[in-house]
Amino acid sequence: MADDTRPNVLFVLTDQERYDCTASDGPPVETETMDRLSSEGMRFDHAVTPISICTSARASLMTGRYPHGHGMLNNSHEADAIQPNLPADLETFSELLADVGYELSYTGKWHVGRDQTPEDFGFSYLGGSDVHHDDIDDAFREYRRERGVPVGDVDLEDELYTGDDPRDGSEGTFVAATTPVDVEETRAWFLAERTIDAIEAHAAGDQTDPFFHRADFYGPHHPYVVPEPYASMYDPDEIDPPASYAETYAGKPQVHENYLYYRGADGLEWDHWADATAKYWGFVTLIDDQFERVLDALEAHGLDEETAVVHASDHGDFVGNHRQFNKGPLMYDDTYRIPLQVRWPGVTEPGSVCTAPVHLHDLAATFLEIGDVPVPDAFDARSLVPLLEGGGAVPEAWPDSTFSEYHGDEFGLYTQRMVRTDRYKYVYNGPDIDELYDLERDPAELTNLIDHPEYGDVRAEIRERLVDWMAETDDPNQGWVPAVLERASRADD
Template identity: 65%
Template sequence: MSERPNVLFLLTDQERYDLTAPDSPTDTPNVDRLSEEGMRFTRAYTPISICSSARASLLTGLYPHNHGMLNNAHEADAIQPNLPPGLATFGELLAESGYANAYVGKWHVGRDQGPGDFGFEYHGGADRHHDADLAGDFEDHREELGVDVSEEDLEERIYTGGEQPTLVAAVDPAPVEATRPYYIAERAIERLRTGVDEPFFLRADLYGPHHPYVVPEPYASMYDPADVERPESYAETFEGKPAVHEQYLHYRGADAFDWETWAEAIAKYRGFMTLIDDQIGRILDALEEEEGLDDAMVVHASDHGDFVGNHRQFNKGPLMYEDTYRIPLQVRWPGVVEAGSTCEAFVSLHDLMPTFLDVAGVEAPGVDGRSIRPLLEGEHPEGWPDGHFAEYHGDEFGLYSQRMLRTERYKYVHNGPDGNELYDLESDPHELNNLIDHPAYDEVRSNLESRLLERMRETDDPSRGGARTCSADGTVGF
């Protein structure tokens, strides 16, 4: 095994943790294979549940309040449309150390910057909505295949309600070979088969299973909506919750959905994930077919999750539930990681930045994340965090400041504009009962508030001075 391993990094877009969990009804044999041949993390989380911010944290190893990209780069009201100059990224540091870095697929970390500005050779696959300056090659690919499918050509379309309906799911009449996941996999495979300089880092960012869940056959009908079980959190009443929770239901237009509609959308979401899993399998097969690459380190993760009807919500937003903050993470590294192992330590998406540098023998700059290499080697370092700190700042609807501390049993959420939240995940794993005002949890609440404030101080969170406790009825205290 090389002292500086080759690395294949597979990042999905808005993949829920439970899609690839052991008891998942979704068919994902290739991600399962990474779990069986490597390590699966059961408590991996994103530092923020919004695309640009999470991806910027992944690149820099910093919390969003330290890299400044607080909402999506492509939106007109982006607070920081590009990463500020001078921040170290793992792509640049790996390139400087001699790694040959390649990148295919979604970028979404800058309005007019791309992977080429951060140490990667870009090989296409972007879409015009998120990465206009990088896009075009996928459309050329579809044209070569003779595929010209507009939204009006999609079948079984599902839209949200409201004045500006959003496409949620549909059947794509095009062949699988004309889908973006297939094309991105094809470009990654091409990069592997045209010869790679070692050590190499290949990053494939697969669009999806982010909405719209538009999938071709056989994936579109692979899962029967009648077999989709209603999630426990679908019983959400919003009683005792911050007002934004119910407002967001209306804002996204999801209040127009009944369970039958959600079951159809969930079935398409699962089909989308199986389509992506098949493309992951194609990339893994190509990697293993290349001589000398069978010991490469392979990492699969997602930027954040998706509600897909849980809590009756669509997409993501100012709701810090497990649905959007807990993410999948599997690492296969032959000779280092024990096959079939499971790690229950809390880890974060932005821990991958110092991890990639660590395995490459590159010293990490001062970052908020920490290398998970000791965990991969079967160790549990003293002082490893026993909880996860996360944040949120808003998306296209404006600012909404949140901070979260998730421990083994509890979750505490500080909502700047509204009442706070406290969940006992042991008795209420679906986060239906806000216990922020429950007298039996006074000591728990006080302890979590103190721990959250301390974490904000440790990470130089500029909101630490303004954080105050607030009960569900809006009563403010210290």
């Protein structure tokens, strides 16, 4: 038993995992381990990312700030990165935990800074990066070489691409495929193995100080490349189009339809998307099975009762919903709503569900409170500990809406802000028409109600929320957006 009574933390972050894969009313994706986490802990039903792009969301998670507060507004690895690295003067939850004695380790995807690694922020990095996003470690590539199947030296099957001919790999973006390698040769297996190594190292030590381990899986981000049995686990012929596949883009910002063509997704028909969806679901199940190995290791070493386990994703993925690929300047729940489950023995009530609206970067404040560290005033984050301790009951003072933003990626800069309540979603689009959705009547977000006369009061109230939030978080756009919204409200009267 550790001398320090503070709990260990195991944080598993997936990459581009849709919220509905683990939702109670979601598609038939086998996620036994994530479901187990929900049944033994708490599932959050209204969790959102502050921004649907990797670097920006991950920087928010580290700093507890919205993107406009930390400056990482688009992906750090791209040539047009507005800011390639996280400013060194910003406090991060990991450095603060390291300062008070937590032993921090990290496996997998980083993607927060072009020239930085987890070791610059208090972690011991155990490997598993890929070339495209980070290339900060060769451990996985060496592992594959030792097994006789070097990375990139395999012949894939059932390949799918964007573009005019989805089966032609000479152009377009790689979407999905089946790989002939064994499960033990996947990056997901390797990252789980390195995480188990970290657990075993802690169990073998004196356990004087608690550990915080972060396992960042590369998936189910595209390309959805999975081995058997996962590649054929779900039958594309049994997957029906989602309601949002009926999207026409009528009454929507022009950028929505532009993005369809920019991504090359206009050449994908439903049979292609069904195939991609089946691979995506298989990817989710592959990761879920590796997560099971990690939880089994915690239990085998007697650490499960003193470890808080958290699972979330940086953001979601369209996977054909709204006929779109990947993510972009479209603030639908497909990419902004995220899975979030927490199992904290002795604190969370098993099987509890919390409906309070929360943000991904609230975890930064949560981790600090778990570690008995004061949350910096500069954080735009609210600790979830009161919700975890209260069985999911929502305190009276808890906010009833979430806020998100977007600044563009390789498609170009595009200013957006979003307010989401339990029933309504409002999206401010700087250069185009705004959006308003009644999520109760239109959960697929097909009908833009921004000009509907019956929703005038809703528009005015939710725009007022946005203005207040911009002032509270010192959003640089508060200098001119409120005046624009005020004129729009006057025009409604």
